[in-house]
Every structure is written in structure tokens, then in C-alpha cells.
Amino acid sequence: MAFVNENFLKLQANYLFADIAGKVKAYKEACPDAEIISLGIGDVTQPLCPAVCEAIRKVADEMSSSPGFHGYGPEQGYAFLREAILKNDFLPRGIDLCIEEIFINDGAKSDTGNIQELISSDAVIGVTDPVYPVYVDSNAMNGRTGEKDARGRWSNVTYLPCNAENDFIPKLPDRTIDVIYLCYPNNPTGTVITRAELQKWVDYALENDVIIFYDSAYEAYIRDAEIPHSIYEISGARKCAIEFRSFSKTAGFTGVRCGYTIIPKDVTAKTRQGGSIALNPLWLRRQCTKFNGASYISQRAAEAIYTPEGKAQIRSVIDYYMHNADLMVSTLRGLGFDVYGGENAPYVWMRTPADISSWQFFEDMLLGANVVCTPGAGFGPSGEGYVRFTAFGTHEKTAEALRRISEWTEDLRNN
Amino acid sequence: MAFVNENFLKLQANYLFADIAGKVKAYKEACPDAEIISLGIGDVTQPLCPAVCEAIRKVADEMSSSPGFHGYGPEQGYAFLREAILKNDFLPRGIDLCIEEIFINDGAKSDTGNIQELISSDAVIGVTDPVYPVYVDSNAMNGRTGEKDARGRWSNVTYLPCNAENDFIPKLPDRTIDVIYLCYPNNPTGTVITRAELQKWVDYALENDVIIFYDSAYEAYIRDAEIPHSIYEISGARKCAIEFRSFSKTAGFTGVRCGYTIIPKDVTAKTRQGGSIALNPLWLRRQCTKFNGASYISQRAAEAIYTPEGKAQIRSVIDYYMHNADLMVSTLRGLGFDVYGGENAPYVWMRTPADISSWQFFEDMLLGANVVCTPGAGFGPSGEGYVRFTAFGTHEKTAEALRRISEWTEDLRNN
Numbered sequence: 001m002a003f004v005n006e007n008f009l010k011l012q013a014n015y016l017f018a019d020i021a022g023k024v025k026a027y028k029e030a031c032p033d034a035e036i037i038s039l040g041i042g043d044v045t046q047p048l049c050p051a052v053c054e055a056i057r058k059v060a061d062e063m064s065s066s067p068g069f070h071g072y073g074p075e076q077g078y079a080f081l082r083e084a085i086l087k088n089d090f091l092p093r094g095i096d097l098c099i100e101e102i103f104i105n106d107g108a109k110s111d112t113g114n115i116q117e118l119i120s121s122d123a124v125i126g127v128t129d130p131v132y133p134v135y136v137d138s139n140a141m142n143g144r145t146g147e148k149d150a151r152g153r154w155s156n157v158t159y160l161p162c163n164a165e166n167d168f169i170p171k172l173p174d175r176t177i178d179v180i181y182l183c184y185p186n187n188p189t190g191t192v193i194t195r196a197e198l199q200k201w202v203d204y205a206l207e208n209d210v211i212i213f214y215d216s217a218y219e220a221y222i223r224d225a226e227i228p229h230s231i232y233e234i235s236g237a238r239k240c241a242i243e244f245r246s247f248s249k250t251a252g253f254t255g256v257r258c259g260y261t262i263i264p265k266d267v268t269a270k271t272r273q274g275g276s277i278a279l280n281p282l283w284l285r286r287q288c289t290k291f292n293g294a295s296y297i298s299q300r301a302a303e304a305i306y307t308p309e310g311k312a313q314i315r316s317v318i319d320y321y322m323h324n325a326d327l328m329v330s331t332l333r334g335l336g337f338d339v340y341g342g343e344n345a346p347y348v349w350m351r352t353p354a355d356i357s358s359w360q361f362f363e364d365m366l367l368g369a370n371v372v373c374t375p376g377a378g379f380g381p382s383g384e385g386y387v388r389f390t391a392f393g394t395h396e397k398t399a400e401a402l403r404r405i406s407e408w409t410e411d412l413r414n415n
Numbered sequence: 416m417a418f419v420n421e422n423f424l425k426l427q428a429n430y431l432f433a434d435i436a437g438k439v440k441a442y443k444e445a446c447p448d449a450e451i452i453s454l455g456i457g458d459v460t461q462p463l464c465p466a467v468c469e470a471i472r473k474v475a476d477e478m479s480s481s482p483g484f485h486g487y488g489p490e491q492g493y494a495f496l497r498e499a500i501l502k503n504d505f506l507p508r509g510i511d512l513c514i515e516e517i518f519i520n521d522g523a524k525s526d527t528g529n530i531q532e533l534i535s536s537d538a539v540i541g542v543t544d545p546v547y548p549v550y551v552d553s554n555a556m557n558g559r560t561g562e563k564d565a566r567g568r569w570s571n572v573t574y575l576p577c578n579a580e581n582d583f584i585p586k587l588p589d590r591t592i593d594v595i596y597l598c599y600p601n602n603p604t605g606t607v608i609t610r611a612e613l614q615k616w617v618d619y620a621l622e623n624d625v626i627i628f629y630d631s632a633y634e635a636y637i638r639d640a641e642i643p644h645s646i647y648e649i650s651g652a653r654k655c656a657i658e659f660r661s662f663s664k665t666a667g668f669t670g671v672r673c674g675y676t677i678i679p680k681d682v683t684a685k686t687r688q689g690g691s692i693a694l695n696p697l698w699l700r701r702q703c704t705k706f707n708g709a710s711y712i713s714q715r716a717a718e719a720i721y722t723p724e725g726k727a728q729i730r731s732v733i734d735y736y737m738h739n740a741d742l743m744v745s746t747l748r749g750l751g752f753d754v755y756g757g758e759n760a761p762y763v764w765m766r767t768p769a770d771i772s773s774w775q776f777f778e779d780m781l782l783g784a785n786v787v788c789t790p791g792a793g794f795g796p797s798g799e800g801y802v803r804f805t806a807f808g809t810h811e812k813t814a815e816a817l818r819r820i821s822e823w824t825e826d827l828r829n830n
Contacts, residue, residue, distance in 0.1 A: 001624040002593040003535040004684035004692045008700060015490075015703035043486040048478040056475040056712065063670070064468040066809070071458040071669035106521050106672070106710070113705030117556060120418035137704045141532065178417040209416040254486035255478070255711035257521070269419035277419045285423060288430035289552045290528030295521070295710050296670035297471065394481070 007143040012152075016133045016378040017041050023363070024372055037401040039328075039389040040372035042187065042347070044252045046320060046394075048301075049313030052251065055304035059297045073293040076284060077104025077260070081299045084306040085260060089245070095232040101264050101280060103287060104302075106294045108217050108246035108259040112181075113138040114290075115213055115242060115261070118282050119179055119269060126158040126177040128170045130188050130376055130383030132215065135181040151381050161382040162189060164351065168340060169197060172204050180205070182231075183215035185222060188379045188388040189349040190325075190341015192227045198234050205240035209270060211279075212237070217246040217259070220318055222344045238264040242279070249346060249392075251305045251314045258298040321346050324398040325391035331402045332389075335409050346391040349376070358387050369408040371401045422558040427567075431548045431793040432456050438778070439787055452816040454743075454804040455787035457602065457762070459667045461735060461809075463716075464728035467666065470719035474712045488708040491699060492519025492675070496714045499721040500675060504660070510647040516679050516695065518702060519717075521709045523632050523661035523674040527596075528553040529705075530628055530657060530676070533697050534594055534684060541573040541592040543585045545603050545791055545798030547630070550596040566796050576797040577604060579753060579766065584612060587619050595620070597646075598630035600637060603794045603803040604764040605740075605756015607642045613649050620655040624685060626694075627652070632661040632674070635733055637759045653679040657694070664761060664807075666720045666729045673713040736761050739813040740806035746817040747804075750824050761806040764791070773802050784823040786816045 014022065020040055028036065048056075062068035076082075082099040090097050105111045113134050116125075125139050136157060139145050146156030153159060158177050160170035168191040173180070182201060184193040205212050212231065219229040231237045246259035253259075263283050268276040293299075304310045325342040332339045332350055342348040350373075352361040358375035365371050365387075374390075376383030393401065429437065435455055443451065463471075477483035491497075497514040505512050520526045528549050531540075540554050551572060554560050561571030568574060573592050575585035583606040588595075597616060599608040620627050627646065634644040646652045661674035668674075678698050683691040708714075719725045740757040747754045747765055757763040765788075767776040773790035780786050780802075789805075791798030808816065 001591075002538060002626040002684045004686060004694070004697070005533055005535055006686060008533070008697045009686070009692065011700060013696075013700070015700065018703050041487070045481070045484065045486065047480050047484045048475075050479065053475045053479040056478075057472055060463075060468045060471040060475070063463040063471075064465065065462050066460070069460065069462045069667075069670075071460070071667070072456070073670060107707045109707045110705060118420055118423070120420055121558075123417060134704055141701065141704070143536075176416075211417040252484070252486070254707070255484075255488060257707065257710040269417045271419060271421060271424070277424065279419070281428070282419070282423045285426060285428070285430065286556065288433050289549055289556070290525060292522045292524045292669070292672065295672040295713050297712050298710050 005141070007141050010148060011137060011140055015137070019378070020372070020374060024366065027366055034370045036366070036370045036372060037393065037397050038372040039393060039398070039401055040374045042249070042390045042392060043254050044249065044392045046252055046317045048252050048256070049305070049310060049317065051304040051307055051310035051313055052301045055300045056297060059300045070296045073296055073299070075288045075291055075293050077102070077294060078296070078299050081303050084303050088306045090230065090232070093230060093233055095230055097232070097262060097264065101262055103261045103263065103283060104294050104299060105259050105261060105291070106257040106298070107248060108215065108244045109134055111259070111261045112213065112215055112244050114286070116142055116144070117286060118279050119211070123178040124156060124158060124176065126160060126173050126180040127380070128162050128182065128186070129159040129381060130162065130379030130386070131181065132183055132187050133379065135213070136380070153381050159381065162191070163382055164338060164340065172200065177210060179211050179213060181213045181215065185218040185345035186341070187218065188347055188374065188376065188383065190345035190347035191349070192222065192224070192344045194226065195228050195234065198228055198231060202231070202234045202236045202240060206236050210240065211267065211269060212241040214241050214243045216243055218249055218345050219245070220250040221322065221346050223322070224344055227344055232262070239266045242267060247302050247305065250318070251302070252317060253298070253302070256298050256301055258294050258302045320395070321391045324393060324395065327398060327402060328389055328391060331406065335406060342391065348389040348391065350387055350389065352385055352387060355385065358384055361387055365405065365408065368412070369401070369404040371404055420556070422556050425563060426552060426555055430552070434793070435787070435789060439781065442781055449785045451781070451785045451787060452808065452812050453787040454808060454813070454816055455789045457664070457805045457807060458669050459664065459807045461667055461732045463667050463671070464720070464725060464732065466719040466722055466725035466728055467716045470715045471712060474715045485711045488711055488714070490703045490706055490708050492517070492709060493711070493714050496718050499718050503721045505645065505647070508645060508648055510645055512647070512677060512679065516677055518676045518678065518698060519709050519714060520674050520676060520706070521672040521713070522663060523630065523659045524549055526674070526676045527628065527630055527659050529701070531557055531559070532701060533694050534626070538593040539571055539573060539591065541575060541588050541595040542795070543577050543597065543601070544574040544796060545577065545794030545801070546596065547598060547602050548794065550628070551795070568796050574796065577606070578797055579755065583755060587615065592625060594626050594628060596628045596630065598632070600633040600760035601756070602633065603762055603789065603791065603798065605760035605762035606764070607637065607639070607759045609641065610643050610649065613643055613646060617646070617649045617651045617655060621651050625655065626682065626684060627656040629656050629658045631658055633664055633760050634660070635665040636737065636761050638737070639759050642759055647677070654681045657682060662717050662720065665733070666717070667732060668713070668717070671713050671716055673709050673717045735810070736806045739808060739810065742813060742817060743804055743806060746821065750821060757806065763804040763806065765802055765804065767800055767802060770800065773799055776802055780820065780823065784816070784819040786819055
């Protein structure tokens with residue numbers, strides 16, 4: 001008799017963004033004339049850059065003939081892409097990796113969700129709070145997170161609150177943890193971490209045999225030269241940190257699906273017998289068994305962003321989005337809101353006024369301004385009282401959304 | 416202190432095909448002049464068909480402009496593809512599914528590897544033996560398979576031997592199991608299952624609350640009209656079976672990465688409290704959390720194989736490969752080998768002569784004929800004494816490989 005994995009039953013029914021999409025859809029059905037603008041889900045809107053489109057066309061030509069046909073590739077990705085990554089994303093920052101430490105995937109969500117498989121099922125995980133839901137939910141499915149309380153907090157997860165009161169800098173945990181998820185530039189708060197703060201985490205991890213899962217999917221949005229792009233800029237990180245990167249926000253690949261994970265050969269976990277096991281070959285075994293490599297088309301498309309034209313083209317799209325971020329920050333501040341992030345990240349994190357709950361604010365703004373944001377509570381207990389806006393819209397729609405928010409806010413004040 | 420998931424340490428170091436690739440590479444390095452022909456890994460060689468290439472070019476054009484850009488798609492896949500699947504692969508066979516029961520993925524390996532996450536970690540799995548290694552290895556990583564004995568058999572897996580002695584028809588298990596993996600047309604044996612035999616399995620599953628994971632990745636190779644293409648052709652299967660399909664072998668998508676999984680809403684698993692839980696919404700939750708949808712490019716490419724041109728084009732490639740299968744079966748039989756499969760499947764399963772072990776035969780033939788096969792023992796204990804040949808080569812290389820095998824076999828006989 002097959003029993004279900006009952007860990008699934010402890011999760012809220014829907015993934016956060018599925019939940020939001022459902023609410024927006026219901027509103028659209030009720031008010032079919034409403035022209036809703038979404039600054040909610042972090043999805044890009046600008047076209048793929050010409051170098052990428054050209055690479056895709058080239059693959060279509062290549063794959064249409066026997067000599068150019070590519071079937072199964074290496075599960076860990078083609079060398080051409082791993083070498084381009086090494087040469088462009090790491091060597092110029094003085095980070096020396098070898099290509100066996102780079103694993104190409106179909107996007108960072110898969111690997112940030114799957115990486116927990118390498119760790120024992122009784123590990124205690126720590127997360128900054130608020131946090132990208134995948135980290136906690138993927139552990140919950142495995143049974144690592146314990147039971148959930150009324151506030152939505154899991155008994156076996158260590159939450160490190162990040163809020164305006166502590167300048168969004170998480171404190172080192174005061175209870176023993178085994179794994180910590182860090183994401184910088186941060187989703188959802190849009191805040192960043194300095195080298196000195198990140199060094200504290202690496203030192204803590206080395207001292208306590210903790211593994212850091214470091215998500216730097218938004219590193220391309222960093223403008224301040226002092227902010228680290230990779231955790232491997234920090235001394236000692238090669239021994240304790242796994243890093244996740246994505247082309248989704250860097251090059252508009254949310255539909256193309258490609259990203260990569262770095263697992264240095266020096267990162268180990270313990271055995272019960274007191275030994276140490278390198279995680280790099282274990283991940284290769286995992287990927288060879290449960291994954292068949294990212295699409296060859298997507299890998300060639302990703303390679304194209306490392307050409308001189310590709311680099312210039314994706315840079316101009318990132319600048320385009322950061323122009324939105326600047327406009328959001330200045331407009332929302334001008335309206336008197338407390339606003340964070342948005343300087344080195346495509347996310348703006350805003351405190352809701354007058355202690356309105358984040359879901360209530362989401363609904364009020366959907367109805368009042370036909371603008372969608374993401375309720376902070378969806379990212380964890382400490383997200384309550386905040387909402388997230390993304391900079392990935394078009395200039396026109398972003399400006400229009402901000403105009404409507406201004407109008408709606410003024411109406412509220414006048415009533 | 417982070418402990419490793421020690422279940423990984425019980426696995427053999429390499430995934431089967433990585434192991435074979437390593438041995439072939441070592442031989443190539445030792446004999447750089449050898450021109451090796453691989454009939455080993457089941458990878459296709461013919462170009463993508465014109466309809467598919469055209470669809471890929473069209474996506475490149477579409478994604479190069481704002482109105483045509485596609486970012487995140489639904490995690491379960493675009494409706495355009497799910498509708499095409501329903502209309503072409505199921506409705507004509509009298510199978511009535513709804514599109515919420517179809518989940519697009521990046522290839523069947525991912526889903527056949529991940530599906531076990533839905534089931535409790537103490538479930539007992541049954542597999543036909545020999546078997547596609549992913550089924551067992553993915554369960555071993557989760558800790559479900561117990562300990563491995565000297566023959567490579569896991570203590571908590573029920574093996575159902577399929578060999579020449581029982582005409583490759585697995586017996587119903589004589590101990591309690593919770594989940595059974597069935598793959599037809601079979602990888603690796605190339606044998607098929609009749610409606611009557613499959614009905615026995617469905618009846619058994621319904622009587623014993625067993626879930627069937629049915630892999631029909633090779634259904635497009637069935638030539639005999641009496642053989643079922645889908646388990647849903649069998650009465651009652653909607654209540655107990657999940658089916659995996661792939662475009663890899665149907666349309667040469669091993670590099671493009673797209674497939675799909677059917678989870679009827681009627682398939683349930685039990686809770687410890689005696690309740691029943693539908694697996695369809697659980698899988699949606701799993702996919703929304705750990706997967707971000709297959710590439711939009713790959714989904715549009717897959718859609719193209721359902722056009723009239725696409726259908727004709729992929730049919731002619733399948734016929735091309737089956738011509739190889741016919742040649743392999745007749746040549747190898749002519750040489751006096753015992754040969755199975757290859758009639759409704761792209762795999763030919765051959766008994767090794769004179770009780771030579773399958774790895775020994777693999778090495779002998781690599782050295783003697785410079786032809787690569789897959790050792791049957793790599794697929795499980797009952798694969799010992801057999802090797803697998805695939806029909807996915809070109810006509811020229813397949814004919815040349817068979818010529819060399821003939822010559823090598825005769826040399827052996829004369830010495």
C-alpha cells in the first residue's frame with residue numbers, strides 16, 4: 001500500500017506566486033476592464049538580446065544536419081559554456097575555479113531546490129527572514145523543517161530576521177545550525193552584503209562546519225564596486241560555500257532556462273563516523289542520475305552573452321531595469337513610504353503604511369490602483385509589514401504604475 | 416555541523432553510462448587510431464526534423480521583440496503543448512485526459528527520478544530486472560532501498576527477473592510492495608507487454624493499493640497494433656498509474672530536452688490516518704517549488720512535431736532507426752546469437768555467448784571490434800549474461816559495426 005510523503009501535507013497548498021496569480025486572476029474575472037500592471041513576480045519583460053537570438057538561430061541550422069546534430073550533452077553542461085563562465089565571471093575577479101566545479105542547470109530554482117538532497121535529512125537549516133520560498137519549501141518536502149506554528153514558522157528552521165530595525169543585516173545564529181541559505185543581492189529585500197559582513201559568515205561556517213548555500217542570482221545588478229559579486233571573493237569560502245548563479249535576470253532567460261551552480265572541490269560534509277565527504281562528486285552523481293543536462297539550445301544561447309556584443313547588450317538591458325528601480329525608489333520615497341533596496345538589486349522593499357498587513361496592502365493596491373506587488377509575508381514571518389516591487393517592467397508600465405500608486409495614495413490621504 | 420546524506424555513499428561511484436564513457440575514453444587514449452562505433456548509450460544521431468528547426472527559428476524571431484517575448488511560463492507547461500499532446504497522443508486512442516493531468520518537463524529522466532519524492536520514504540519499490548538505473552538509484556538516494564549485497568541487489572527492493580527463461584514477462588510480486596516501475600517498450604530488453612499482461616498489473620495495483628510508475632518513453636517504436644502505447648488504454652489505470660513520456664527518442668530531443676508526465680486526478684496514495692491524497696496537486700506543488708518549466712524554445716519545438724509535416728518527418732526518422740533494429744536482429748541471429756527485442760523497440764538485447772560476463776563481453780568487443788554495447792549487468796542483476804545494442808546509429812555506422820562484429824565473431828570461432 002503506497003503511503004504519501006506526508007511532509008507535503010504540511011505545506012500551504014500553493015507556491016507563493018501561484019497564490020498571487022490566482023488572486024489576480026479572480027480580480028480580473030470580477031473586473032474584466034481593469035488594466036492590471038504587475039510589479040509582483042520577478043519576471044523580466046525586455047526581449048532577448050540580438051546576440052542570443054542569433055545563437056538560437058544558429059543552433060536551429062546546426063541541428064538540422066547530421067554533422068551539427070547534438071544529442072545528450074554532459075549532465076554537468078558543455079565545456080564551451082563552463083569555460084566562458086570561468087573566464088568571464090570568475091577569473092577577472094581573481095577567483096580561481098576549475099571547470100569541474102561548474103555545473104550548468106536549467107535555472108537556479110532547480111538547483112536551490114535540489115541541493116538539500118546532499119545533506120542528511122535531520123540537518124537544521126538557517127534562513128534569513130524574509131526569504132525566497134524555495135529554500136524552506138524544498139526542505140519542508142524532505143521533512144527537515146519540523147512543524148509549522150500559527151505565524152507560519154517551522155519548528156526546525158532557524159530564522160534570522162532582516163528588517164529595517166537591524167538594517168537588514170542578519171545576526172549570526174545563536175543556536176546550532178548545519179546549513180545556512182544566504183542570498184545577495186537579496187530577494188526579496190533588494191539589500192546587499194558587504195565584504196566584511198560576508199567574511200563573518202564564512203568564518204562562522206568554517207569554525208562550525210556549516211555549509212553556506214549562497215544564491216547570487218542578482219549579482220549583475222550590483223553597481224557599488226565595494227559589494228562582492230561572488231562569495232568566492234571572500235577568503236575561505238572555497239571550503240564551505242556552494243554558489244548559485246542564474247542567467248534569468250542577467251540575460252532575460254526566465255523562459256530560456258539556464259543557470260549554473262559552483263561546488264568547489266574543497267566543500268565537504270561530515271559522515272557519522274567522523275569522516276569528510278566532498279560534495280562535488282556527490283552532486284555530479286545526483287545530476288547524472290536525475291538530470292540530463294540543460295537544453296543544448298539554451299547553453300549555446302548562454303554562451304552568446306559572453307561575446308563582446310552579448311556583454312554590451314545585456315548590460316544595457318540591466319541598466320534599463322535599474323532605471324526603473326531608481327524611479328520606484330524616488331517616487332515611493334517622495335510619497336512618504338519607507339523604501340529599501342533597489343540600489344544594487346532589481347527589487348524594492350517597502351514598508352506598508354499604518355501597520356497594514358502585507359496581504360491587505362496587496363489587495364488594497366490591486367483594487368485601488370490595479371497594481372500588483374508581492375506581499376512580504378509570503379517570504380516569511382519577518383516579511384510581514386512589507387511588500388516587494390520588481391524593476392523588471394517596461395519603463396512605460398512602471399511609470400504608469402507609479403502614477404497610479406501616487407494617485408491612489410493621495411486619494412487615501414484625502415479620505 | 417553539516418552531515419552528508421549517507422545514502423549517496425551506498426551507490427556505486429558512477430552512473431552506468433558515465434562508467435562506460437570512462438572505459439571507452441581510456442581505450443581511445445590507449446589506441447588513438449581506433450575508430451570506435453557506439454551502439455551503447457541510447458542517444459539518437461539523426462538531425463532534428465525541418466518542422467522542429469523552423470519552430471526554433473520562429474522562437475528566436477519572436478523572443479527578439481517585446482510583444483513576442485516569453486519569460487516564465489507555467490511550471491506545468493504551456494497550454495498550447497499540453498493541448499497538442501492530448502489531441503494527438505491520447506484522444507485518438509480513446510483516452511480521455513484533461514490538460515491539468517499533463518505536466519511538461521525537461522525530459523523523462525528528471526521526472527522518473529523525482530516522482531519518488533511524492534511517496535513515503537519507507538515505501539518498498541518493485542522493479543523489473545534488468546531495469547533503467549534511474550528508478551533504483553533515485554530511490555537509493557532517498558534511502559528507500561536498504562543495503563546492497565555482493566551481487567548489487569538492494570535489500571529493500573523487490574526485483575522481478577525478466578529473462579529468456581520467462582519470455583521477459585515479469586511475475587506479479589510475491590511480497591508486499593508499494594510502488595512498481597514498469598517500462599514498455601522495455602529499456603533495456605526491447606521487449607513489449609500485451610494488453611492482457613498489462614491488465615494483470617493494473618488489477619494487481621488496484622487490489623493492493625500499489626502505484627504504477629509507467630515509463631512509455633519508447634511507445635513511438637511500437638509496430639504491432641495489438642501492443643498498448645499507453646497504460647491508460649487499460650481499464651482502471653486512471654486510478655493507479657502515472658505515465659512518463661519523452662520526446663527524446665520520438666523526435667530526437669535528447670539535446671533539446673522536453674518530455675511530459677501524466678498524473679490523472681484519480682491517482683491517490685494513503686495517509687497513515689487512513690485517508691487518501693490525490694497525487695496530481697502534490698506534483699504541481701513539487702514542480703512549482705523546484706522547477707521553473709521547460710524551456711519555451713523546447714516547448715515550441717515539441718509543439719511542431721504535432722503538425723502534419725512534423726508527424727510525417729518524425730515518423731520517417733523512427734522508421735530509419737527501426738531499419739537498423741531489423742538489420743541488427745537478423746545479422747546477430749545469423750551469427751548464432753540469442754537475440755530479443757528490436758521489433759517494437761529501438762533496443763536489441765543479446766545473450767552473451769559461452770556464459771561470458773556482460774562487462775567482459777563489453778570489453779572484448781570494444782577491443783576486438785571497436786564496437787561499444789552496454790553491459791546488461793549495469794541494468795541490474797538479471798541483466799548479467801546479456802548486452803544491449805541500440806538502433807540509434809546511422810545506417811552506415813550500424814552496418815559497419817555489424818560487419819566488424821561478424822568478422823570478430825568468426826575470428827573467435829576460428830581460433
